[in-house]
Amino acid sequence: MKPLLILFGVFGLALLFTRIFRGHYEFPLSGRIAMSGMLVFTAMGHFLFSEGMTMMLPPFISYKTEVVYLTGITEVVAAIGLLIPNFRRTTAWLLILFFILILPSNIYAAVNHVNYQKGSLDGPGLIYLWFRIPLQILFVVWTYISSIRNYEI
Template sequence: MKPLFVLLLTFILTLLTIKFKQGHYNITLSARIAMSVMLLFTAIGHFLFTEGMTMMVPDFMPFKKSIVYLTGILEVLGAIGLHIPQIKALTAWLLILFFVLMLPANIKASLETINYQKGTFDGNGLLYLWFRMPLQLLFIIWIYMSTIKST
């Protein structure tokens, strides 16, 4: 829920700021800035809630803690890459792939009722998944529309 709030609030504030400064709306830029802020926000979680996020990594994967740190770094790089003209389309495709690849972790967190912030098994269960799956889809569409389609 927090990433969605960060995404939408940043989008609205950026959209209004650009309108005020430039006299027109720039929806695609505002959307990319909002996605970048959201990615930076979620990346912080990889470093603050490492133990809980490690619990989300599927069991067959080795080096779980390293994967959590790496995905946090990838989110930071993705946030930056969305604003570099030469690589923003590639970054967008890689972020879409990233969001698809995160689905198994979200499914595991749901099925095992993982609370990644506490590192416990008292999370929201299937409720988390029913919210998270459409949210991942929103992120994918958001990136596609604001970066790939607009290029």
């Protein structure tokens, strides 16, 4: 829920600032700024809650802590890449792939009731997937619309 709030909050602020400083709303730019802000926010969790995040990974994955740190770094790099015009589209396609690849870990965590912030097995469980899967789809669509799709507003 927090990443969604960050995404919408930063989007609203970015729209406001583009309107004030550029004289018009810049929806794609504001969308990229919002996604970048959300990615930096979620990346922090990879470092602050790394022990709990390792619990989200299925047993067959080796080097769990390293994978958690690597995915956190990946999110920060993607946040930067979305804001650099020459890297925006490539970053967006890779980010969409990233969102698809991490979904199984979110499903595994929900099935096993992982609470990554506490590092315990008392999370919300399968009910969480009713929120997480649509959220993941929103992230994919948001990234596509704000970074890949060509249009003028």
